[in-house]
Amino acid sequence: MLEQLRNIARNRHGVLLTSDLEVLGLDHNARQAVTRGLYRIARGAFCVDKPSSPSHWHFLRTVAALTARNEQVIASHVSAAVAHELPMWGTDLDLVHLTSAKTSRVARAGVVVHRAEAPRVEARGIPVTDVARTIVDCARSCSRDSSVAMADYALHKALTTREQLEAAVSGAKGRGVSRARAVVALADGRSESVAETRTRLICVDAGIDVTPQVWLRDADGVAFARVDLLVDGVPVVIEFDGKEKYEWIEEEPVDSAAKHWQEKVRRERIEDLGYVVVNIYWSMLDNPAAVVAKIRRAILRADRSSPLVA
Numbered sequence: 098m099l100e101q102l103r104n105i106a107r108n109r110h111g112v113l114l115t116s117d118l119e120v121l122g123l124d125h126n127a128r129q130a131v132t133r134g135l136y137r138i139a140r141g142a143f144c145v146d147k148p149s150s151p152s153h154w155h156f157l158r159t160v161a162a163l164t165a166r167n168e169q170v171i172a173s174h175v176s177a178a179v180a181h182e183l184p185m186w187g188t189d190l191d192l193v194h195l196t197s198a199k200t201s202r203v204a205r206a207g208v209v210v211h212r213a214e215a216p217r218v219e220a221r222g223i224p225v226t227d228v229a230r231t232i233v234d235c236a237r238s239c240s241r242d243s244s245v246a247m248a249d250y251a252l253h254k255a256l257t258t259r260e261q262l263e264a265a266v267s268g269a270k271g272r273g274v275s276r277a278r279a280v281v282a283l284a285d286g287r288s289e290s291v292a293e294t295r296t297r298l299i300c301v302d303a304g305i306d307v308t309p310q311v312w313l314r315d316a317d318g319v320a321f322a323r324v325d326l327l328v329d330g331v332p333v334v335i336e337f338d339g340k341e342k343y344e345w346i347e348e349e350p351v352d353s354a355a356k357h358w359q360e361k362v363r364r365e366r367i368e369d370l371g372y373v374v375v376n377i378y379w380s381m382l383d384n385p386a387a388v389v390a391k392i393r394r395a396i397l398r399a400d401r402s403s404p405l406v407a
Contacts, residue, residue: 098131103145110222112160115141140205141165155179155190156221162193162208163223170197170210170224171217174234177225183232184250186291187243194234196226228257229265236266236280237273244280246294252286259284285309292337293325295382300326300335303389305396307335313367322363328392332372332399335392337379373399 106113135143142161148154159176174194236244287309306329312320326335
């Protein structure tokens with residue numbers, strides 16, 4: 098039975114409806130018995146296998162919400178962001194967000210319907226707002242840092258362009274538009290992870306000017322190391338250290354001992370040129386003051402050195 102249910106749900110991204118059980122000819126008692134062994138997504142909607150992550154849960158709930166409505170609606174805001182597979186760090190996924198150009202009925206519990214005109218595209222097989230509009234919508238209602246992380250990722254992966262983001266925010270109206278403009282202005286596709294985005298924003302807030310992904314050159318002018326952030330005008334390198342660093346980069350598996358040795362040699366070469374290296378870790382990012390203090394101490398040390406110009 099479970100395999101039969103999986104096959105039925107597969108046509109709806111893994112979502113199984115009560116009506117599907119009725120089609121199988123199951124009576125009320127039999128349907129109740131079956132659903133007790135399933136994972137409830139929403140009223141009248143289930144899945145056979147437990148969703149793998151909060152984003153997966155939200156995607157299935159979005160599919161169920163779209164299926165339950167007759168009028169033309171599309172997923173938007175964080176629900177579209179999940180479908181576009183944008184990073185969901187720091188994002189509230191409790192509510193499914195839909196957008197319709199028409200006056201909508203009262204939404205079901207856990208679903209918000211926004212009334213607006215919006216460009217319609219498809220992501221993972223469901224109708225959604227396009228990437229630029231999605232980021233602007235999220236920027237109007239989510240935190241600045243989580244929204245900038247989405248924008249950085251989308252630019253880095255060429256899912257949208259700065260011109261498209263600027264066009265989307267220029268056409269936005271209502272609450273949160275100024276916040277969305279700030280997010281678009283801060284977006285930088287050179288960032289390669291949420292961690293790098295968060296570190297850069299901590300520097301921005303502290304008035305420390307930094308440039309992402311800078312190549313350093315040795316005495317012969319040969320580029321040998323690309324660093325996460327370089328403090329402008331000061332020989333200070335900021336490197337994020339941890340597995341989160343690589344979450345946007347697809348890398349081949351490497352030998353950990355060899356990788357550690359390569360990083361050691363790389364750091365020595367950077368320091369030999371006179372740069373002060375600051376390592377930042379994920380756990381530190383929740384304490385921006387400590388991060389800033391660490392960088393400022395490095396700047397003071399670097400003032401006494403004279404590195405080559407990168």
